[in-house]
Amino acid sequence: MYETILVATDGSDPANRAVEYALDLAASRGAVVHAISVVDTGRYGEPALSTTEIVVDELEDFARDLLADIEERAEARDVEFVAECCHGEPHETIVAYADEIDADLTLLGRHGASRTGHHIGSVADRVVTHSDRPVQLV
Secondary structure: OOOOEEEEEEOOHHHHHHHHHHHHHHHHHEEEEEEEEEEHHHHOOOOOOHHHHHHHHHHHHHHHHHHHHHHHHHHHHHOOOEEEEEEHHHHHHHHHHHHOOOEEEEEEOOOOOOOOOOOOOEEEEEEHHOOOOEEOOO
């Protein structure tokens, strides 16, 4: 049923639980896991030789480190893995990437790094609202 699973990560605990679930599911089904981490240009803007460039560079480094860690965990489970680090509005980028790879399932943490209270995070809510594909919050 699942051949292509997309999991979005921002490094938060809920996102990490979604990653673990994606890897376990893929290992049991022989699926490919695509992991995406999006540098939020809506929040930070595009870099242009300023302090914003330094912040965005640090966020990209953090995202690449997250994806490298997930790749190691995927290899340990013998799961085929693809990583994508992008710039954009997170929900738009996640939905577009899911469409691009024809994802059978998109997994996200229930709330992300900017968690406030016990509500569904804004990115998770927007992905659920705007995606025509199956989305599961973990």
